[in-house]
Amino acid sequence: MRPVGRVLVANRGEIALRIIRACHEEGLEAVAVYSSVDRGAQHVAQADAAVAIGGAPAAESYLVIDRLIAAARSSGAELIHPGYGFLAERAEFADAVAAAGLGYVGPPASAIRAMGNKTEARRWMAEAGVPVVPGSDGPVHDPAEAQRVAQRIGYPVMVKAVAGGGGKGMRVVAGPEELAGALQAAASEAEKAFGDSSVYLEKFIERPRHVEIQILADEHRTIHLGERECSVQRRHQKLVEEAPSVAVSPELRAAMGKAAVAGALAVGYRGAGTCEFLLAADGSFYFLEMNTRIQVEHTVTEMVYGVDLVREQLRIARGQPMSVPSGPLAPHGWSIECRITSEDPSNEMLPSTGTVRYLRTPGGPGVRWDGAIQVGDEITLYYDSLLGKLIVWAPDREAALGRMRRALDELIVVGVATNQGFYRRLFQDEAFCRGDIDIQFLDRRQDLLAGVHDESLIVTVAVAAALAEDQARRSRAPTVGADGWRARKAWLQAARHEALR
Amino acid sequence: MKYFVTIDDRELEVTVEGDRVTVDGTVVRAELTAVPGTPLKQLTIDGKTLHWPMERAPDGGGGGRWVVAPLGESWDVEVLDERARHIRRLTGSGQRKSGENVLKAPMPGLVVRVEVEPGQAVVAGQGIVVLEAMKMENELRASAAATVAAVRVVPGATVEKGEVLVEYSLGPGA
Numbered sequence: 001m002r003p004v005g006r007v008l009v010a011n012r013g014e015i016a017l018r019i020i021r022a023c024h025e026e027g028l029e030a031v032a033v034y035s036s037v038d039r040g041a042q043h044v045a046q047a048d049a050a051v052a053i054g055g056a057p058a059a060e061s062y063l064v065i066d067r068l069i070a071a072a073r074s075s076g077a078e079l080i081h082p083g084y085g086f087l088a089e090r091a092e093f094a095d096a097v098a099a100a101g102l103g104y105v106g107p108p109a110s111a112i113r114a115m116g117n118k119t120e121a122r123r124w125m126a127e128a129g130v131p132v133v134p135g136s137d138g139p140v141h142d143p144a145e146a147q148r149v150a151q152r153i154g155y156p157v158m159v160k161a162v163a164g165g166g167g168k169g170m171r172v173v174a175g176p177e178e179l180a181g182a183l184q185a186a187a188s189e190a191e192k193a194f195g196d197s198s199v200y201l202e203k204f205i206e207r208p209r210h211v212e213i214q215i216l217a218d219e220h221r222t223i224h225l226g227e228r229e230c231s232v233q234r235r236h237q238k239l240v241e242e243a244p245s246v247a248v249s250p251e252l253r254a255a256m257g258k259a260a261v262a263g264a265l266a267v268g269y270r271g272a273g274t275c276e277f278l279l280a281a282d283g284s285f286y287f288l289e290m291n292t293r294i295q296v297e298h299t300v301t302e303m304v305y306g307v308d309l310v311r312e313q314l315r316i317a318r319g320q321p322m323s324v325p326s327g328p329l330a331p332h333g334w335s336i337e338c339r340i341t342s343e344d345p346s347n348e349m350l351p352s353t354g355t356v357r358y359l360r361t362p363g364g365p366g367v368r369w370d371g372a373i374q375v376g377d378e379i380t381l382y383y384d385s386l387l388g389k390l391i392v393w394a395p396d397r398e399a400a401l402g403r404m405r406r407a408l409d410e411l412i413v414v415g416v417a418t419n420q421g422f423y424r425r426l427f428q429d430e431a432f433c434r435g436d437i438d439i440q441f442l443d444r445r446q447d448l449l450a451g452v453h454d455e456s457l458i459v460t461v462a463v464a465a466a467l468a469e470d471q472a473r474r475s476r477a478p479t480v481g482a483d484g485w486r487a488r489k490a491w492l493q494a495a496r497h498e499a500l501r
Numbered sequence: 502m503k504y505f506v507t508i509d510d511r512e513l514e515v516t517v518e519g520d521r522v523t524v525d526g527t528v529v530r531a532e533l534t535a536v537p538g539t540p541l542k543q544l545t546i547d548g549k550t551l552h553w554p555m556e557r558a559p560d561g562g563g564g565g566r567w568v569v570a571p572l573g574e575s576w577d578v579e580v581l582d583e584r585a586r587h588i589r590r591l592t593g594s595g596q597r598k599s600g601e602n603v604l605k606a607p608m609p610g611l612v613v614r615v616e617v618e619p620g621q622a623v624v625a626g627q628g629i630v631v632l633e634a635m636k637m638e639n640e641l642r643a644s645a646a647a648t649v650a651a652v653r654v655v656p657g658a659t660v661e662k663g664e665v666l667v668e669y670s671l672g673p674g675a
Contacts, residue, residue: 352608353609409572412554419573459529461571462513469504469565
């Protein structure tokens with residue numbers, strides 16, 4: 001059967017490849033876009049066509065709406081899939097796509113707008129009967145106003161970017177003396193990340209879990225596909241996601257799902273979306289925000305519900321009904337995802353750059369690798385640090401934990417430091433393995449983040465290094481090289497040192 | 502050949518005689534070969550075979566320093582023979598632990614803000630420079646009380662990993 005249409009994938013990295021794969025399985029052609037440094041990237045090579053869209057900084061390529069529209073036109077694409085990040089939650093982009101006579105794989109611009117502005121989103125949700133966290137009910141304009149709001153809702157409070165997401169423009173404030181600094185930092189980060197410096201305040205709930213509900217909506221039905229727990233976070237960036245959650249009973253799932261569906265209906269939602277909630281220890285939950293796009297962690301929902309969310313997005317965008325059967329749905333088994341990033345545990349988890357020189361991805365039963373890196377790829381500072389997502393599925397959580405341990409041991413990345421060692425420690429941690437987690441888990445457990453050597457390996461490492469040195473010496477010509485010269489010089493220094501005593 | 506292997510401030514004595522390797526008195530059978538076309542080495546130790554990323558340290562300055570990276574964690578290892586170790590002991594070279602009175606960029610990035618001025622006293626934990634990389638702002642803090650002697654960067658500057666951002670003079674008010 002000949003492909004009936006083309007989809008422009010307005011993204012890069014693993015999600016671009018994920019969408020291209022879904023297009024091909026749906027019988028659609030995929031058009032990639034690339035910045036000057038992504039010419040050789042895997043998403044470009046896997047697509048049916050590719051269009052150059054500008055320079056390495058995202059502001060000169062992946063964020064330039066006109067170039068993406070022009071790329072879709074010149075390549076004959078009828079649909080544009082935004083992926084996540086970049087333009088995925090910018091209503092102007094959805095508007096521009098529609099104005100160009102193209103289809104947008106995502107919700108209507110009005111829904112993006114309603115949920116993209118977080119204060120407006122809270123109002124929508126409160127009206128739909130969804131519980132929300134107490135807060136400033138709008139942006140705060142100056143430190144004095146912020147102080148008044150913070151006094152009213154009580155410390156600790158959270159400063160958040162109105163246009164925010166992904167942890168950018170967010171700060172937790174423990175007391176009044178920290179408020180002014182946090183406002184400034186959050187506003188400056190928000191300005192840079194989203195071009196909008198306005199921030200708002202909300203009550204900071206101690207030790208809640210982050211539990212989110214996956215939504216899928218077509219012309220006829222709006223359904224939920226259960227929860228994902230994403231409590232293991234660092235600086236508000238998710239590091240581990242699982243489905244289902246140890247903290248969610250079938251009754252709670254139904255209640256949270258119902259709230260999320262009500263919220264989606266209130267804004268006329270279409271396609272795949274996610275309602276994020278804080279889940280308190282007593283089972284009460286509060287709406288955080290709705291992400292009007294595919295999530296990084298959509299994979300774990302796919303594994304336990306047997307649904308391909310990206311293919312469903314494409315079906316819905318083409319006006320077809322979703323293929324998910326109607327009637328009651330329940331998660332089957334357990335799935336966990338680790339985000340393998342180029343963050344260096346031995347350097348305070350700061351980003352690491354370099355060229356990928358070797359890659360061995362895990363495999364075998366129940367293991368899925370959603371990544372786009374390949375040998376030769378340069379990991380730069382231009383884009384986010386996600387190298388790939390390691391996902392496992394098993395019949396229960398215990399088995400999934402064991403499978404992830406096994407898969408983590410199989411992964412090898414050479415050329416750039418990664419957080420693989422952190423995950424190996426985390427999946428040995430008793431509290432984590434019990435599911436005793438909340439969004440401050442890693443704040444308390446900095447020990448898991450620091451690069452710590454596995455003591456049981458020390459002898460083996462010593463043997464390996466001694467053998468390597470021994471071989472290197474044997475293969476080296478016995479003439480005086482740089483080392484010999486340095487050693488002789490050191491002998492001389494030592495002799496002088498002794499003589500001067 | 503006898504070697505002294507230093508890992509994380511621990512020293513192990515390793516003697517290599519063909520495939521017979523003695524580590525602090527314990528004998529193991531071990532063999533190391535290259536894995537062709539990769540930066541990996543194949544280590545066989547007492548019948549167990551491992552494929553580990555392993556290379557000379559890039560800034561090793563000659564012999565002895567290796568980076569072994571099993572299971573995603575990187576180990577800096579120094580291998581010295583008896584003579585080189587003796588020289589180390591006599592000259593004290595290689596002990597580079599004394600505190601550096603500078604703030605270096607821990608990663609490449611863009612300087613967003615400089616939060617101190619020359620002459621300013623700072624306390625441990627105080628924010629010094631904000632560096633942006635991969636779209637996140639990272640505040641670099643003072644590790645100890647000090648006085649800022651010089652600021653070597655300006656906002657907007659792009660810096661490389663290891664570049665000196667700020668110099669301190671010792672202690673507050675020095």
